[in-house]
Amino acid sequence: MGVRFIEKPTKTPSPSAYLMGTDENGIDGKFEQSALKEFFEADNKDSIGTLSDLQTTAKTNLVSAINEVNTAVNDEETERKNEIGTLSDLQTTAKTNLVSAINEVSTAVNEEETERKNEIGTLSDLQTTAKTNLVSAINEVNTAVNDEKSAREAAIEALDASLVGGAGKYIESISETNGVLSATEKSFGAIAKSNTAPVTGDSVWKYNQLFFSHNIPRYVNGALGKDITAYYNDGTLWKRLNGTDGYSYLEDIYVGDYFQMSRAITCPNSYEGTIGSAWVTIAGINTLQGNGDTVDMMYNHLVMIPGKGEGGSFHFGRQAMNTTDTTTDGYKASRMRTSVLGPVVSAGSTASGATINQQLYAEFGSHLKTTRELITNALNANGVNRFGSASGCSSNWEWSSEQAILMSEVEVYGSTVWSSSGYDTGSAKVQLPLFRYSTKTLNNRSSWYWLKDIASAWAFCDVYSNGHAHSAGAGSSYYFVRPRFVLAA
Numbered sequence: 001m002g003v004r005f006i007e008k009p010t011k012t013p014s015p016s017a018y019l020m021g022t023d024e025n026g027i028d029g030k031f032e033q034s035a036l037k038e039f040f041e042a043d044n045k046d047s048i049g050t051l052s053d054l055q056t057t058a059k060t061n062l063v064s065a066i067n068e069v070n071t072a073v074n075d076e077e078t079e080r081k082n083e084i085g086t087l088s089d090l091q092t093t094a095k096t097n098l099v100s101a102i103n104e105v106s107t108a109v110n111e112e113e114t115e116r117k118n119e120i121g122t123l124s125d126l127q128t129t130a131k132t133n134l135v136s137a138i139n140e141v142n143t144a145v146n147d148e149k150s151a152r153e154a155a156i157e158a159l160d161a162s163l164v165g166g167a168g169k170y171i172e173s174i175s176e177t178n179g180v181l182s183a184t185e186k187s188f189g190a191i192a193k194s195n196t197a198p199v200t201g202d203s204v205w206k207y208n209q210l211f212f213s214h215n216i217p218r219y220v221n222g223a224l225g226k227d228i229t230a231y232y233n234d235g236t237l238w239k240r241l242n243g244t245d246g247y248s249y250l251e252d253i254y255v256g257d258y259f260q261m262s263r264a265i266t267c268p269n270s271y272e273g274t275i276g277s278a279w280v281t282i283a284g285i286n287t288l289q290g291n292g293d294t295v296d297m298m299y300n301h302l303v304m305i306p307g308k309g310e311g312g313s314f315h316f317g318r319q320a321m322n323t324t325d326t327t328t329d330g331y332k333a334s335r336m337r338t339s340v341l342g343p344v345v346s347a348g349s350t351a352s353g354a355t356i357n358q359q360l361y362a363e364f365g366s367h368l369k370t371t372r373e374l375i376t377n378a379l380n381a382n383g384v385n386r387f388g389s390a391s392g393c394s395s396n397w398e399w400s401s402e403q404a405i406l407m408s409e410v411e412v413y414g415s416t417v418w419s420s421s422g423y424d425t426g427s428a429k430v431q432l433p434l435f436r437y438s439t440k441t442l443n444n445r446s447s448w449y450w451l452k453d454i455a456s457a458w459a460f461c462d463v464y465s466n467g468h469a470h471s472a473g474a475g476s477s478y479y480f481v482r483p484r485f486v487l488a489a
Helices: 016-021 033-048 052-085 087-120 123-157 190-195 203-215 229-234 236-242 336-342 356-367 409-413 433-437
Strands: 168-179 180-187 256-260 279-285 303-307 373-380 395-400 449-454 457-461 468-475 481-485
Touching: 033 229, 123 180, 203 279, 229 236, 279 433, 336 356, 373 449, 395 449, 409 433, 409 449
Parallel strands: none
Antiparallel strands: 168 180, 256 279, 279 303, 303 481, 373 395, 449 457, 457 468
């Protein structure tokens, strides 16, 4: 398009002049609107170009700006990637680090486990070691026990045959079935087995260490003791007592066991015709060993009393201690000792008026043994006694040979009660095992019986029927006779 030139006025026209077409300089004529338009359009085109050009430039600038931003972002991203790597690389690195940490922990655990295994072994090894140690300890104990048994067996076999005698076995253990005790036997050895001589000397003490349990009563079917009459009748009672002829020592014999004699024993002139017992009970086994001044009682023996275990009659009839209420000259001079029990005998009798010793010898013969006992032989008529008064007490004693003899308070109760002095107890100083384990055998209310202890110048001690310790006038025939006596092979 061509450009139209217009002469420049000397004075710049005002805009209104241009718009209104007047000439302020006085020039006749005016701008045409079309010419003015052309002027301004041309001038503007020169400054910013066409609208299309403007849009293109704007787009170009916008794209350039975006590119710059993208370039900056990319540069930043590249920089960050260079520093920490891509997100994928970061995750991979984290995973790698985590795995590495886990591996380190596992390695540490494994090393600790390995160290502990090296120190104490695996759990299985530890259990095996503990078992091995326990078994080893048990074996050591068993070995020690066996060694001790062997040593004892060797010592027993080495004993002189005259001392060991016929006791060929001993009891190794005791068990109970339905209230019945049974024994497991152990051999003493060839020397003892082959010897039939009676047991004497120190071997008795050795046996007592093993067989003290036979002084504890057994209960059979709820009742104390066992009826061993069969052993008495067939003669094996003495073999069992000594452990001879194939029987073990004290085989099936216990305190509290009882047997029936061939006849009842009743004291001469028994009060009111009272008949004594045909049954006798074992009150102690070897309980008098060591007693005596000239006889040491170092042989196996049974201490017997009237009665059938906890039942039956506890006496051999009824009689007075003296004809009057006196204890002068003590138990030694009493009518009970001299005429009712009687002196020591070596021949038996069952005739009317026979003493208890005579009747016992008729029943047992030489199995009835003589013991040595300390008995009172003097009285201090004014001595103070357990009544707390000066009404008399025993004042001396002496050794005497006896067969049947009345018991002391100590032998029955285990202590003195009304006994006037120590002279009354003498050598009868141990409670009989039967009474220790069963008070019913002491008193089943069937009888009230005399004891040998002096209570005062006029009374002897007795066991009363209602259960209390008692004393009574020596002249009373109301009381029963219950002595102890000793049997042996």
